[in-house]
Amino acid sequence: MRRWTLVVAATICALLVSTGGGLSPARADAARPDAAQVAPLNPPVTVRVGVQGSAANAPIYIGYDRSYFRQEGLNIELVTLPSANELIPALAAGHIEVASGGIAAGLFNAMARGIEVRMVADNASMPPGERGSAWVVRQDLLDGGQVRAPTDLRGRAIAMGAAASISDIELDVMLAQGGLTRADVRIEQVPYADQRAAFANGSIDAAYTFEPFLAALTANRLAGVFRWTSELIPYQAVSVLMYSSTFATEPARRFMVGFLRGVRDFNAAFDNRPVDDAIVAILVQHTTVKDPAAWQTARPAPINQNGYTYPENIQRSQDYFVANGIVPQPVELSRVIDRSYVDYALERLGRVEGSGP
Numbered sequence: 001m002r003r004w005t006l007v008v009a010a011t012i013c014a015l016l017v018s019t020g021g022g023l024s025p026a027r028a029d030a031a032r033p034d035a036a037q038v039a040p041l042n043p044p045v046t047v048r049v050g051v052q053g054s055a056a057n058a059p060i061y062i063g064y065d066r067s068y069f070r071q072e073g074l075n076i077e078l079v080t081l082p083s084a085n086e087l088i089p090a091l092a093a094g095h096i097e098v099a100s101g102g103i104a105a106g107l108f109n110a111m112a113r114g115i116e117v118r119m120v121a122d123n124a125s126m127p128p129g130e131r132g133s134a135w136v137v138r139q140d141l142l143d144g145g146q147v148r149a150p151t152d153l154r155g156r157a158i159a160m161g162a163a164a165s166i167s168d169i170e171l172d173v174m175l176a177q178g179g180l181t182r183a184d185v186r187i188e189q190v191p192y193a194d195q196r197a198a199f200a201n202g203s204i205d206a207a208y209t210f211e212p213f214l215a216a217l218t219a220n221r222l223a224g225v226f227r228w229t230s231e232l233i234p235y236q237a238v239s240v241l242m243y244s245s246t247f248a249t250e251p252a253r254r255f256m257v258g259f260l261r262g263v264r265d266f267n268a269a270f271d272n273r274p275v276d277d278a279i280v281a282i283l284v285q286h287t288t289v290k291d292p293a294a295w296q297t298a299r300p301a302p303i304n305q306n307g308y309t310y311p312e313n314i315q316r317s318q319d320y321f322v323a324n325g326i327v328p329q330p331v332e333l334s335r336v337i338d339r340s341y342v343d344y345a346l347e348r349l350g351r352v353e354g355s356g357p
Helices: 009-015 055-065 084-092 105-112 139-143 166-177 192-200 213-219 249-270 277-286 292-297 311-323 340-349
Strands: 045-051 074-080 098-102 117-126 133-138 157-160 186-189 206-210 223-228 236-244
Touching (some): 045 055, 045 084, 045 249, 084 098, 084 105, 084 236, 157 166, 192 213, 206 213, 206 223, 236 311, 277 292
Parallel strands (some): 045 074, 157 186
Antiparallel strands (some): 133 206
């Protein structure tokens, strides 16, 4: 049986240290004129991209529908994968060239086994003040005052939608704030889509969730926000864009230009209300959330508009999984985090002031 241990205080303190800059709306620096005007690849190159119909794929869907990739000479083939567990094997086997994946134990374990993938860009992160994911508590418990602080979670049923993920890190941090450990609560595995029913029938008291599930829970007053991810672990790295090790350099650089254009459109749309109808239409078409109104109330996790990942935070996540025996062999992250593709894209598009590293 996998044994969970509470991370030492030093690790928790390290998780709370902020790194990098925020993602507030800002103007882009002017791109170099000679770099911005680049002829598309000829003949065009086909790039297979693994997708799952989620908001995490939004920049790809936007770039696809707005022809950002086609303008770079890329023919994008969207490959729908049945689950997140299929992403790394598909990349390793050369079935796809690109995918976005969550920061989780499975990713580190796959790389430790010698599966070669490259982390090339941020795909979701939580700077201070952002509200894309949170820990929520059943609304009647909040209204009645039974749960006001982390110490009040003692004996409560807490739902987790995924095992060995960053939500585990956040849970330990949150419980430690109340002097608690996992032994003091009941952990229930409840898929994110099923948490609404579980709150309604009272079978769970708290849960980790994210948009658009978060908006559905709070809009119906089934649950209310207890702690935001960005409060617990500032700059939490949620997801990264990954390339296959066999993805050729020039198409890979061109893909990053289209992706980053999609990122900036995505962030801009959700930084303004109402959300741009054109962006909502793209999300409704490609994702599993088909209700346009849901996107108008949701605030998905933002993405660093300058593209770069937060390597210190990724390292801390790996350290947590190693400390808890979930990842037996750590990976040297400097071997797998590759900034060169974002470097190229920023030469073409320019940087966004005040928007991360």
